[in-house]
Each structure stands twice: as C-alpha cells, then as structure tokens.
Amino acid sequence: MIAIDTNILVRLLTGDDVDQANRVDDLLSSNTAWVSRTVCLELAWVLKSRYKLPQSEIAQAIQKLLQGENLQFEDETELEAAMELAMDGFDIADAIHLCCSPSHTLPFVSFDNDLIRKANLLGFHVESPNFN
Numbered sequence: 120m121i122a123i124d125t126n127i128l129v130r131l132l133t134g135d136d137v138d139q140a141n142r143v144d145d146l147l148s149s150n151t152a153w154v155s156r157t158v159c160l161e162l163a164w165v166l167k168s169r170y171k172l173p174q175s176e177i178a179q180a181i182q183k184l185l186q187g188e189n190l191q192f193e194d195e196t197e198l199e200a201a202m203e204l205a206m207d208g209f210d211i212a213d214a215i216h217l218c219c220s221p222s223h224t225l226p227f228v229s230f231d232n233d234l235i236r237k238a239n240l241l242g243f244h245v246e247s248p249n250f251n
Contacts, residue, residue: 120191123152125161132162132180133170147189154184155193156219163211178205194219209237217243 127143134140146152159181166172166180182202184190192198201214209217213234220227227245229235238245 120151120153121146123154123158125158125165127152128154128158128162128184129165132166132184147187151189151191153191153193156198156215159192159198160212160215163215167211174205174211177211178202181211204241210234217245 127146130136130139130143131147163177163181166177167174172180179202181198185192185195185199185202197218198215201209201211201218204214204218205211213229213231217227217234217238227238227243228248229245230247232247235245235247
C-alpha cells in the first residue's frame with residue numbers, strides 16, 4: 120500500500136498532464152493507495168479554485184473516487200456522507216468538517232449561520248459559540 124498526495128488524484132480526474140496521468144494509471148493499477156481526508160479536502164479546493172468546477176461536479180468526482188477499487192480512504196463512510204451533503208448544497212469543506220467530527224457526541228461550533236441552520240435541519244448538533 121502507498122499513500123498519495125492530492126496532485127495524484129488531480130491527474131487521475133483531470134488528465135490535464137497526459138504523461139503524469141498515464142503514470143498515475145500505472146501506479147494505481149499495481150498498488151492500493153491510501154487517501155487521507157485532508158487530501159480530499161485539498162482536492163475539493165484545487166478543483167474549485169484552479170479548475171473552476173462547480174460543487175456538484177466536485178462532489179460527484181469524489182464520490183466516484185470513493186468507489187475506486189485501488190483507493191482506500193480515511194473516514195470513507197464519513198466522506199461519503201459529506202459528499203451527499205455537498206450534493207444537497209452544503210459547502211464541501213463544511214460537509215467534510217461536520218461529517219468527520221464526532222458530532223454524534225460533541226456539539227459542532229461555528230460562526231457560519233448558514234452552516235448552523237442547514238446542519239441543524241438535518242439533525243446535527245451545530246451551534247454558535249457563546250462567550251458570556
């Protein structure tokens with residue numbers, strides 16, 4: 120097993136550098152690759168900022184990667200849940216933070232009122248900090 124960086128997944132998804140994309144195909148055809156949730160978070164940022172992909176396409180791309188035979192993800196179940204939230208309009212980063220936190224046992228705290236409202240409607244315990 121190997122662990123991979125974000126740029127490996129970018130090449131896999133975009134194929135924008137043919138030589139590197141071919142090398143990634145070769146690499147993944149003979150190895151199982153471990154992918155951290157931080158790599159997924161960075162991948163979403165790169166696809167949004169550099170490639171200008173809409174959130175729904177990014178979430179679909181990550182969902183496709185989650186189904187990959189030679190890819191093993193940290194917090195795979197939580198990332199799948201996060202991509203479902205992203206498909207329903209959650210910001211991908213917020214969805215990853217929320218789904219990968221122990222939100223079933225600890226409250227999730229944020230100043231993002233939109234996140235708080237959406238998450239609480241779905242049954243998460245998200246609140247604004249109270250410093251009184």
